[in-house]
Amino acid sequence: MARLALTLVIIGALNWLLVGLFEWDLVAALFGGDSHRVSSGVSRVVYSLVGIAGLYCIRFYVDDNAVAK
Template sequence: MGKVALTLVIIGALNWLLVGLFEWDLVTAILGGDVHRESSWVSRIVYILVGLSGLYCIRYYSVDDVRTRS
């Protein structure tokens, strides 16, 4: 269950990175809807930081049990 949760968190974070950098929503593009989001520069910075955090979390796939990491 830990790997599934980690995968969903990383996908969400990468989606926010795309929103922050390009104002483009990947999840909406896949599931349907308006893929362009207009955001303030402050919210875009937050989206980018969350996205970069998601990239950082990819390293936790090498951990045997994701729940043991803090």
């Protein structure tokens, strides 16, 4: 269950990274909705930081102590 939660968090964070860098929402593009988001500069920085944190979290898949199996 912990790995499923980690996977969903990483997917969400990577989506925010795409919004922050390119103003493009992958989830909305895949499942319907407006995939282009217009955001302020500050919010794009925050979205990008969340996305970078998601990239960092990928390492928890190989760290046996970080996520319960």
